Amino acid sequence: MGGLIPVLDNMMIEQFYDSGKVHTSQTFEEMLTRIDEKNIPYHVPKIGDDIVFDKDVNVKVLNANEQATDNNDASIVLKMTYGDVSFLLTGDAGVALEKEMLQYDVKATVLKAGHHGSNTSSSEEFIQAVKPEVTILSYGEDNKYGHPHAEVVDRLQAIGSKIYATADLGTITVSTDGVNYAVNGKETSRVETGNKPSKEVAPTTAIEIVSKDLVTEIVGIKNSGQQAVSLKGWQLISIEGHQVYNFPNLSLQPGKIIYITSGTNAREGQNYLKWTTKQIWLNDGDAAQLRNEKGELVSELE
Missing domain, CATH: 3.60.15.10 (Ribonuclease Z/Hydroxyacylglutathione hydrolase-like)
Structure with missing residues (x-):
């Protein structure tokens, strides 16, 4: 939806059709604000x-x-x-x-x-x-x-x-x-399929995604090292849905696991963190990525 902001800013839009699905993001709010300010007819x-x-x-x-x-x-x-x-x-x-x-x-x-x-x-x-x-x-x-x-x-x-x-x-x-x-172009003669390892080089870290249940919406993240690691600025990403969880300012102690929960049974307390009560993970298959405060890929679980 981010690409729609410049479209709304630079092109004359006569009708806007949207699924009506609410997205909890600043970009979504900006998009709706533009539509409202320009009095564009909005349809679901x-x-x-x-x-x-x-x-x-x-x-x-x-x-x-x-x-x-x-x-x-x-x-x-x-x-x-x-x-x-x-x-x-x-x-x-x-x-x-x-x-x-x-x-x-x-x-x-x-x-x-x-x-x-x-x-x-x-x-x-x-x-x-x-x-x-x-x-x-x-x-x-x-x-x-x-x-x-x-x-x-x-x-x-x-x-x-x-x-x-x-x-x-x-x-x-x-x-x-x-x-x-x-x-308006030549047929692709050779399609480079993406079922190959990421070119990104993950930094050395003891933090990794150790479990992911797409149905119950629980992702486990463990510190297998000997020292506590601050997760401030880190992100857990649902690849298929392009949705991001931003970790609060906390440290994961050596040998400990924390669980990021979402969906209708999302919970918090002790070693559970609540992302949202909305469904995040696509049940048909959804890779999870963990990135540090620099945006570097730390761990990935298909």
Whole structure:
């Protein structure tokens, strides 16, 4: 959403569509303030809605959920059709949502693959149903999340979909007259999948993530060293949801474990720290990273 601030500042926006999912961050508040100050009509669509951009373009909402416990599951998913050419824009929708959307006609000429090519999206069943002639993978080169994942690329190549990556082309534009279409760059001949070790070199430390339960939302962090370590300025990060827990000013004693809790059963006291009562960790899979006060990667648990 951070990218939307300069968009709102520099472009004339006639309508703003949002999932309605509240995000507890300063950026989210700034975004809403800009929308309010500029009197931009603000809409929260429902599944099945038609969004009218143009009389010749059909835009159907296949998913939108402001009550979703996971930010990714709140994603607005759009099926856009102009003549014989269609586009499926999936946001960060995961495999569970993909399964639900199979009740609709998801077949599309062009697919913007879910969640930057993460294996938490783009299931084989979904890819087989969409059968995209073209797939856009939106990710940064050498990104720390490991996107795109090899199994997603394999599934797309298996059905003969042409792949275009933002890491190669930057902004990707598909132009169509409703019969023919063209992409503004060359097809990616070799997709660098991210299932490889991070290039970051972690500093020597005895602090590590030793456990992570995605269902009960409890992450254990242990000091295996001989000296206490101050965690002031440290961060625990949910990779898939891009959510960050900032540690309070505390020291972790040698041999001790602290637990960061979230979700409806979040608790605090003794060796438990409460992050939030909202769901943080994606149950289908979500890596956890621990970074020190300098932002250096200290520990990671897939």
